[in-house]
Amino acid sequence: MKTSRFAISRLRDVPxxxxxxxxxxxxxxxxDPYVLWRPAGPVAAGELHLLxxxxxxxxxxxxxxxxxYAYVVARYRDRPGHRAxxxxxxxxxxxxxxxxxxxPALLLAVVAVPTVRLTYALAKxxxxxxxxxxxxxxxxxxxxxxxPAQGIATVNYVDIPAxxxxxxxxxxxxxxNTFWVPRLGGMEYTMPGxxxxxxxxxxxxxxxxxxxxxxxGLAFDAMFFDVRAVRPGAFRRWVAATRAHSPxxxxxxxxxxxxxxxxxxxxxxxxxxRTFPAVRHGFTLRGGMYTTMRPASPAGHSAS
Amino acid sequence: xxxxxxxxxxxxxxxxxxxxxxxxxxxxxxxxxxxxxxLLTTRRLWGRLWHGxxxxxxxxxxxxxxxxxxxxxxxxxxxxxxxxRTDLALPGAHVIGAAQYNAVFTTHGTIMVFFMSMPFIFAxxxxxxxxxxxxxxxxxxxxNAMSLWLFVAGAMLLNVSFVVGGSxxxxxxxxxxxxxxxxxxxxxxxxxxxxxxxxxxGTTMTGVNFAVTILxxxxxxxxxxxxxxxxxxxxxxxxxxxxAFPPLTVALAMSLFDRLFGSxxxxxxxxxxxxxxxxxxxxxxxxxxYILVLPAFGVFSEVVATFxxxxxxxxxxxxxxxxxxxxxxxxxxVHHFFTMGAGPSVNVFFGLSTMLIAIPTxxxxxxxxxxxxxxxxxxxxxxxxxxxxxxxxxxxxxTGVLLAAVPADYQLHNSYFLVAHFHNVLIGGTLFGLLSGLxxxxxxxxxxRLDERQGRVAFWLFFVGFWVTFAPQYLLGFMGMTxxxxxxxxxxxxxPLNVVxxxxxxxxxxxxxxxxxxxxxxxxxxxxxxxxxxxxxxTLEWALASPAPAYNFARIPVVRARDAFWHMKRDGRTLxxxxxxxxxxxxxxxxxxxxxxxxxxxxVLGFGMVFAWWPIAALGGAGIAACLxxxxxxxxxxxxxxxxxxxxxxxxxxxxxx
Numbered sequence: 001m002k003t004s005r006f007a008i009s010r011l012r013d014v015p016x017x018x019x020x021x022x023x024x025x026x027x028x029x030x031x032d033p034y035v036l037w038r039p040a041g042p043v044a045a046g047e048l049h050l051l052x053x054x055x056x057x058x059x060x061x062x063x064x065x066x067x068x069y070a071y072v073v074a075r076y077r078d079r080p081g082h083r084a085x086x087x088x089x090x091x092x093x094x095x096x097x098x099x100x101x102x103x104p105a106l107l108l109a110v111v112a113v114p115t116v117r118l119t120y121a122l123a124k125x126x127x128x129x130x131x132x133x134x135x136x137x138x139x140x141x142x143x144x145x146x147x148p149a150q151g152i153a154t155v156n157y158v159d160i161p162a163x164x165x166x167x168x169x170x171x172x173x174x175x176x177n178t179f180w181v182p183r184l185g186g187m188e189y190t191m192p193g194x195x196x197x198x199x200x201x202x203x204x205x206x207x208x209x210x211x212x213x214x215x216x217g218l219a220f221d222a223m224f225f226d227v228r229a230v231r232p233g234a235f236r237r238w239v240a241a242t243r244a245h246s247p248x249x250x251x252x253x254x255x256x257x258x259x260x261x262x263x264x265x266x267x268x269x270x271x272x273x274r275t276f277p278a279v280r281h282g283f284t285l286r287g288g289m290y291t292t293m294r295p296a297s298p299a300g301h302s303a304s
Numbered sequence: 305x306x307x308x309x310x311x312x313x314x315x316x317x318x319x320x321x322x323x324x325x326x327x328x329x330x331x332x333x334x335x336x337x338x339x340x341x342x343l344l345t346t347r348r349l350w351g352r353l354w355h356g357x358x359x360x361x362x363x364x365x366x367x368x369x370x371x372x373x374x375x376x377x378x379x380x381x382x383x384x385x386x387x388x389r390t391d392l393a394l395p396g397a398h399v400i401g402a403a404q405y406n407a408v409f410t411t412h413g414t415i416m417v418f419f420m421s422m423p424f425i426f427a428x429x430x431x432x433x434x435x436x437x438x439x440x441x442x443x444x445x446x447x448n449a450m451s452l453w454l455f456v457a458g459a460m461l462l463n464v465s466f467v468v469g470g471s472x473x474x475x476x477x478x479x480x481x482x483x484x485x486x487x488x489x490x491x492x493x494x495x496x497x498x499x500x501x502x503x504x505x506g507t508t509m510t511g512v513n514f515a516v517t518i519l520x521x522x523x524x525x526x527x528x529x530x531x532x533x534x535x536x537x538x539x540x541x542x543x544x545x546x547x548a549f550p551p552l553t554v555a556l557a558m559s560l561f562d563r564l565f566g567s568x569x570x571x572x573x574x575x576x577x578x579x580x581x582x583x584x585x586x587x588x589x590x591x592x593x594y595i596l597v598l599p600a601f602g603v604f605s606e607v608v609a610t611f612x613x614x615x616x617x618x619x620x621x622x623x624x625x626x627x628x629x630x631x632x633x634x635x636x637x638v639h640h641f642f643t644m645g646a647g648p649s650v651n652v653f654f655g656l657s658t659m660l661i662a663i664p665t666x667x668x669x670x671x672x673x674x675x676x677x678x679x680x681x682x683x684x685x686x687x688x689x690x691x692x693x694x695x696x697x698x699x700x701x702x703t704g705v706l707l708a709a710v711p712a713d714y715q716l717h718n719s720y721f722l723v724a725h726f727h728n729v730l731i732g733g734t735l736f737g738l739l740s741g742l743x744x745x746x747x748x749x750x751x752x753r754l755d756e757r758q759g760r761v762a763f764w765l766f767f768v769g770f771w772v773t774f775a776p777q778y779l780l781g782f783m784g785m786t787x788x789x790x791x792x793x794x795x796x797x798x799x800p801l802n803v804v805x806x807x808x809x810x811x812x813x814x815x816x817x818x819x820x821x822x823x824x825x826x827x828x829x830x831x832x833x834x835x836x837x838x839x840x841x842x843t844l845e846w847a848l849a850s851p852a853p854a855y856n857f858a859r860i861p862v863v864r865a866r867d868a869f870w871h872m873k874r875d876g877r878t879l880x881x882x883x884x885x886x887x888x889x890x891x892x893x894x895x896x897x898x899x900x901x902x903x904x905x906x907x908v909l910g911f912g913m914v915f916a917w918w919p920i921a922a923l924g925g926a927g928i929a930a931c932l933x934x935x936x937x938x939x940x941x942x943x944x945x946x947x948x949x950x951x952x953x954x955x956x957x958x959x960x961x962x
Contacts, residue, residue: 033797036715036782044715051712058702061666069673069694076612078680087678091615096674097667100621104666108659111709116652119710123648140487175482176578178643178718182784186714189644191579192481192572196645209796213718215475215788216482218402224793 035182040208040229041201043122043185050118057107125199131165134158135276138170138177138190138212140260141219146271152242153249153271155263157226161235165201171277173258175217181210181227189214195277202229222262243269315915318490321470323404325387330467359895361445362854366452367430368749371742373459374424375823377415378816380463384412386813389773393806395791395799405790406473407492411466413476414496417592418503419459421730424738425599426451426510429538431749433514435845436532438523438863440856443516445893446935451506451513453903458503461910465495469914472496475788477589478559480570480581485563491914497560498910504549504556505906511545514538523844525863529623532843532867533609533616536623537602540630544591544598547634552588555581564916579644586637594633596730598626600737601668604690607740608672610839611687612679615867618671625664625671632661642713651710658708665701669694684839685759689740692767696732700725703778721781724774731770739766739819747838751850752830758822765815772808776801834958836880842870847879849957855890858882858950858959880959887950891942898938902931 032038039045076086125131135146136158145158160166170179172190180187181200188198202208212223230238249268254275257263344350357365387408391399400408434442442448465471470492474482483493518539522531531539558569559581568574570581609616616622638646638654672694681687703725707713716722746754785798792798837846844861845852847869861879865871872878909924954960 033783034779035784047711047715050709051706051715054706054709054712058705062698062702065669065673065698066695072673072676073681073691076676076679076681078682082680085678086613086680088614090617090678092618092620093674097618097621097671100618100667100670101663104663108662108705111705112656112659115655115709115711119648119652119655122711122714175484175487175572176479180784180786182715186711187643187717188714189641191644193577194579194645209784211784211786213786214479215406217487218406221402221789221791 035209038183039185040183040206041185041203043200044183045203046118046122047186050114053114054111057110061104061107122199125167125197126165126201129164131167131199132160133167133169134160135169136171136179136190137276138172138174138179138216138223139257140174140217141223142257142263143179143223143225144254144257144275146276147239148276150239150243151270152239152246153268154266155257155268156224156265157228159228159230159235159238160202161232162202162205162229164232165199168198168200169276170196170198176214177216177220177223178213179210180213181208183208184227187213193277202227205229205231217260219260219262226265242267245269315491316468318470320403325400325404326467333467354897355895358900359449359897361441361449361893361895361899363430363434363442363445363448364749364852364854366448367427367432369452370423370427370430370455371749373456374420374427374738375820377420377423377459379820381412381415381420382813382816384408384415386809388412389806389809391790392792392802395794395802398791402790403473406788407466407471409788410472410475410478410496411462414462414472414500415459416730417476417596418500419455419462421596421734421738422503422507423455423459425541425596426455428534428599428603428738428741428745429510429514429541432745432845433535433538434517434521435748435848435852435856436535436843437518437521437526438844438857438861438868439517439521440860440890441893442513443521444513446896446899447509447513449896449899450902451510453899454506454509454906455503457903457907457910458499458501458506460907461502461914462495462499464911465492465499465914469495477582477585479585480559480562480578481572481576483559483563484571486572494560494563494914497556497563498913501553501556501560502906502910504553507545508549508553511542511549514542515546518542523857523860523863523868526868529620530863530866530868532602533605533619533622533626534599534602534843536626537598537605540598540626541595544595544630544633548588548591548595550588551584552592555584555588558584560913564913582641582644583637586640589640590637591633593729594629597733597737598629600693600734600741601626603737603741603744604672604693605675606843607686607690607744608675609867610744610841611682611684611690612676613682613840614675614679615842615870616671617674617677618667619866621667622671625667628664629661632657632664636661639708639713642710643717648710655708655710655713659705662701662705669698684743685754685756685763686740686744686839688760688763689736689743692763693732693736693740696736696770697729700728700732703728716781718786719781720777720783720785720787723787724777724781727770727774727777731774736766739763744839745845746826747833747850748836748845748848749851750827750830752826752832753838754826755822755830758818758825762815762818762822765811765818769808769811769813769815772811773805774808776805776808780805836957837869842867844868847872849959853950853953853957855892855945855950858890858954859886859888881961882954882959883961884951887947887954889947890945890950892945894939894941894943896935896938898931898935901934902928905931 036048039048133148135148137144143156144153146153168179170188170190171194172192174192177190178187179190179198184200184202188196206229208227208229210225210227212220246267246269248270249272251272254272344353357369360366387400388405391405430448434440470490472478472492472495474488474493478493478496482488518535558567561567562569562571568576570576570578572578605616605622636654636658638650639658642651642655703721707716707722707725743754743759780798780801783796783798785792833850836849839846847861848856857879859879859882861868905924905927908927909921912918912921912924951960
């Protein structure tokens with residue numbers, strides 16, 4: 001355990017970088033904190049719709065049950081002058097007992113049908129317009145975004161075109177996190193050695209904050225990032241400018257990102273090949289190579 | 305100082321965990337430990353402690369010890385919760401800092417689930433299940449003591465991590481690969497795995513013990529469908545334990561191997577598959593939820609019947625619901641990770657199976673309400689917890705259905721909505737149920753009643769505190785706050801509701817203090833229960849004196865109907881008027897020091913393995929082997945309590961006809 005104590009002391013320096021207010025995402029400027037009520041894309045809107053429907057169905061259960069409960073307690077409460085008729089031997093009634101089965105079952109059916117439909121619908125990435133592919137890798141404690149078609153990369157923020165589906169391919173070169181942009185839609189895990197697909201779409205321009213939803217260690221709470229949805233033209237100009245003016249992410253730069261710690265938001269004109277496990281090759285935390293990397297799940301890329 | 309001494313000292317007390325809280329805890333432990341030892345010595349109580357408690361195999365005393373452990377653990381994990389909430393009320397101030405925050409939320413969850421709720425459930429099961437079924441003890445009394453001391457060994461091991469070596473800090477679920485040595489150095493995480501492995505052995509043995517006790521040791525005439533509902537829930541819980549703990553044991557042992565022996569079951573590289581850990585963990589974890597909540601359902605069924613003065617409504621559908629929940633509990637575990645890309649068909653299957661569980665649960669809610677219909681509802685503290693439970697649990701169950709709607713879960717997974725949901729069912733269900741059972745069965749366990757007025761104060765503090773704490777957390781979930789964040793940016797609008805939630809947590813803390821005061825006061829001044837039947841009860845435990853004699857029943861009753869004692873009272877046949885010629889010599893299980901020594905040996909083994917100090921681990925292993933050998937060598941005959949002693953005891957309780 002001698003060596004491990006070193007490791008702890010090394011990590012102790014990290015939280016000092018977490019000064020109060022650090023990492024306030026730009027997307028936090030919006031005045032309404034209830035991000036789940038303010039979907040900014042079809043995925044989040046569909047999920048909110050289902051949430052509301054399920055909430056209504058549950059309210060249809062809760063309200064009558066609580067009214068019945070309140071009535072029973074008020075009427076049969078033992079107190080002086082208790083005048084309610086007592087039924088000490090009333091202990092079963094097939095009709096009332098089946099009501100207990102039927103009412104929840106009916107309300108659950110109301111929730112179940114759209115749940116099934118939406119689950120299958122969300123598993124299909126729209127093909128028109130052609131989705132933009134962004135490869136996401138969660139690292140200790142930062143996000144790396146690679147645009148395979150554009151050849152550029154960003155850290156801790158990601159630009160996407162509005163009104164075009166984006167296929168995020170998620171992996172991790174660190175313990176698990178989840179990739180979550182509440183205003184665009186629900187989360188998905190980033191797991192080492194696997195690639196999970198998640199498609200989202202912004203139906204308006206704007207900056208939306210994202211965060212990890214799975215605890216991954218000391219500075220996990222700093223894993224915010226911004227998603228900036230811009231007009232398609234602006235997106236093309238941003239890609240071109242990045243290619244022209246930003247430095248390239250070198251292999252050495254990638255390795256330094258692997259070290260546990262925080263990183264500023266950055267963009268890169270290029271990224272080293274084979275940093276994403278789709279090519280069945282990767283890096284260990286210590287900067288070496290995996291000898292046997294698990295092949296990415298074949299379902300991973302087909303948006304199963 | 306010689307080098308190896310420095311090494312040992314630094315390993316046991318690493319400089320980075322010597323924070324004021326830890327040092328303070330060290331001092332407190334030393335002071336209170338010394339104080340207790342001093343009192344035991346000056347009052348010459350060591351012998352009584354050893355003969356009366358440590359070596360006992362009496363299920364009622366084992367129940368009392370479980371209860372003490374559960375309340376101590378409730379204190380520890382409750383203080384953890386207050387540390388977390390204080391930190392979240394002042395984001396950026398780093399009241400306890402990220403490193404300690406991560407350790408504390410880990411121990412909070414682990415202790416509340418494994419070392420508070422579980423022993424509390426076992427306390428109630430031990431205290432009353434044999435009494436309810438008309439048995440003289442559990443099927444395997446010594447195994448029962450073994451379960452207790454293995455639990456204690458596990459609990460000590462987990463708690464000692466706070467002051468020695470460092471706490472685990474990967475959450476109560478301990479997902480790989482965050483628990484891998486590369487990401488989680490130090491002995492802390494080993495404490496978690498070993499503590500749960502050791503306590504898990506004890507839990508599994510309890511499952512075996514109670515399943516056999518309930519199936520084989522019921523009084524003549526008590527068919528399965530005449531058993532009290534609490535016994536049904538205990539049987540379901542014991543069955544769930546039998547099949548849920550093996551996957552946990554496997555997952556924990558494999559993770560431990562990854563850390564100690566360099567295997568790669570769940571590691572990030574070398575072909576490890578972290579998701580398999582998640583699968584195995586929840587294959588245990590979801591049945592565990594019902595292991596925790598079914599006994600509470602059982603308590604509520606007893607309490608609502610007693611305090612409404614009516615038999616529980618729809619007994620057969622109640623039993624059917626418990627069995628249905630027990631079976632469905634095994635088929636829902638993937639709903640804990642809909643967001644791990646299992647594909648829509650798998651997700652839909654587990655979403656629907658989860659929703660199905662709401663149906664038998666809904667049935668039970670209706671039946672509890674109809675039990676009160678036409679009754680005289682007496683507002684005792686036990687009943688207040690029942691009345692608080694119904695609306696709280698209905699809301700918690702409904703939010704669970706929202707989480708089962710798969711795409712909605714994509715948005716809510718791991719958010720504070722989830723945190724609020726599971727506290728809603730675990731506090732509103734399990735904890736309220738256990739506290740209800742505590743107030744209900746306390747006279748039976750201790751022979752005195754708990755003061756009702758003080759109990760009401762504690763109840764209202766818990767109930768109001770609960771809602772003030774967790775209602776804001778549902779809203780924080782809609783704001784996108786995720787769980788386990790040590791701090792958060794102020795710009796997101798999360799701060800005000802976090803402050804409210806923290807205030808609520810402190811109100812619950814005050815409730816705990818009121819509960820402790822209530823218990824301490826009642827132990828000294830509580831009204832003595834001379835009748836054995838303070839609530840006008842319906843089931844057999846109330847037929848006995850409070851507390852029940854060591855052998856429980858001088859004469860095993862014959863059961864003719866459900867709510868056996870109620871019918872006995874109606875027919876004028878109680879167990880209170882025994883005739884001397886009815887009394888027989890009673891076989892009694894012998895006390896044994898082996899279970900306690902076994903627990904100690906397991907602690908030594910675990911402690912040695914945590915630090916990979918193999919000689920110490922080997923010593924513990926040798927101790928275990930010696931205990932097993934001694935256990936085999938001990939005579940397996942039973943002691944005999946002669947009928948004259950039984951007569952004296954019964955006469956003292958006023959239950960012998962002159």
